[in-house]
Amino acid sequence: MNANPHDAYAADYDQQVEAYGSHVTDVLFGLCYEFIEPGQRLLDAGIGTGLSAQLFARAGLAIYGMDFSPAMLALCCDKGLAVYLQQHDIRQQPWPYPVGAFDHLVCCGVLHFVADLQAIFAEARRVLAKGGLFAFSTRVPTTLTADRSGYERHTTGGFEIFSHRPAYLEGLLARHCFAPCKSQKCFVGDDLFLAWVVAA
DSSP: HHHHHHHHGGGGGGHHHHHTTHHHHHHHHHHHHOOOOOTOOOETTTTTGGEEEEEHHHHEEEEEEEEEHHHHHHHHHHHEEEEEEEEEOOSSOOOOOOTTOEEEEOOOOOOOGGGGGGHHHHHHHHHHEEEEEEEEEEOOSOOOOTTTTTTEEEEEEEEEEEEOOOOHHHHHHHHHHHHEEEEEEEETTEEEEEEEEEEE
């Protein structure tokens, strides 16, 4: 995954999401709503154009975002949603934030571009305050056959896509001491995704 392909469609991204009938961002916000409070600090890891942060910003949370696409960040900046935006690839550790810096963390529409999620879950746990929410989405595999990889891999639109198996994800959550709170299946076009909310 490199920044250039994502930069290329950044200007049309919001319209593409609408055309797909994708409401994963709304689902994640709804699952989180009872746990969030105005003034809390939320990190959006892979903030893109800011779609997944919009409702949290309207609810009064202070939004911080990182993304590796300069074009996406520029569009997000124009929306005036965030307190601070930073260019950073979430696969690169450590993330540029101190331990326990955020009350909550959102990672929507990102993890299906990454094969191995181990380091991302470790960093999510590190930057979250105790009890903070980690809300994220994953693509549901078409088969549930177990294998050592923990995911299905395919290519669409020039991108490698990874559909992570439930057992793999549940193992990561246990390893990094996340407690499951809520989950909800939802569609993006014809693809089935799972919205997760877990607590640090």
